[in-house]
Amino acid sequence: MLTTELTGRALDWHVARAMGFSPSLVDGHRVPTVQVADKDYFDQWAAVIWMPSSTWHQGGPIIEQEKLDVLYMGDGVNEHYWRAEAVGGFTFAEGLTPLIAAMRCFVASKFGEEVEVPNGL
Numbered sequence: 001m002l003t004t005e006l007t008g009r010a011l012d013w014h015v016a017r018a019m020g021f022s023p024s025l026v027d028g029h030r031v032p033t034v035q036v037a038d039k040d041y042f043d044q045w046a047a048v049i050w051m052p053s054s055t056w057h058q059g060g061p062i063i064e065q066e067k068l069d070v071l072y073m074g075d076g077v078n079e080h081y082w083r084a085e086a087v088g089g090f091t092f093a094e095g096l097t098p099l100i101a102a103m104r105c106f107v108a109s110k111f112g113e114e115v116e117v118p119n120g121l
Contacts (some may be wrong), residue, residue, distance in 0.1 A: 001114065001116070001117050002113060002114055003093065003095075003104055003107045003108040003111065003112070003113055003114065003115055004093050004094070004104055004108070005103055005112070006103075006107060006115070006117075007053070008053070009101065009121045010112070010117045010121040011048075011053045011100065011103055011104065011107065012050050012052060012053050013118070013121055014052075014060075014076075014107045014111065014115050015050070015052045015053065015062070015103050015106060015107060016050050017061070017110075017111075018106055018107050018109075018110040018111065021050075023030050023050060025121075027118060033036060048075075052099065052103055053097075053099050053100050053103040054097075054099060054100075055099075056099065059099040059102060059103055062102070062103070062106055063102045066086065066087075066106055067086075067087050068084050068085065068086060068087075068102050068105055068106065069084065069085045070082060070083070070084045070098045070101060070102050071083050071084075071085075072098075073094070078097065081094050081095065081096060081101075082094065082095055082096070082097060082100070082101040082102075083096045083101055084101040084102040084104070084105035085099070085105065086105055086106075086108075086109040091105055091108050091109040092105055092108075093105040093108055101102075
């Protein structure tokens with residue numbers, strides 16, 4: 001699948017992979033989860049539902065860490081879309097929200113133009 005077309009669970013799954021996590025699916029819910037360890041709060045690994053393409057507290061730090069530029073490109077009347085660019089402007093992606101555009105850009109910067117989407121996503 002083209003990284004510029006990833007949405008929802010498939011996009012979140014690949015963001016987790018790009019971060020170096022090993023995502024899994026929660027039985028019955030088919031929601032990507034990742035195992036994270038936070039030394040300040042957890043003494044062990046904890047499973048976290050992972051939705052950076054729709055949750056600012058997960059996607060926002062990625063935008064900052066990766067130094068992604070996110071710009072509103074719509075005219076405010078007929079078109080509503082956002083564009084994200086990686087440092088240097090060589091990798092970019094668009095989306096209906098700033099988080100979708102940024103997460104697509106992040107995945108593309110790590111894996112290129114195409115990724116495989118696991119069954120069930």
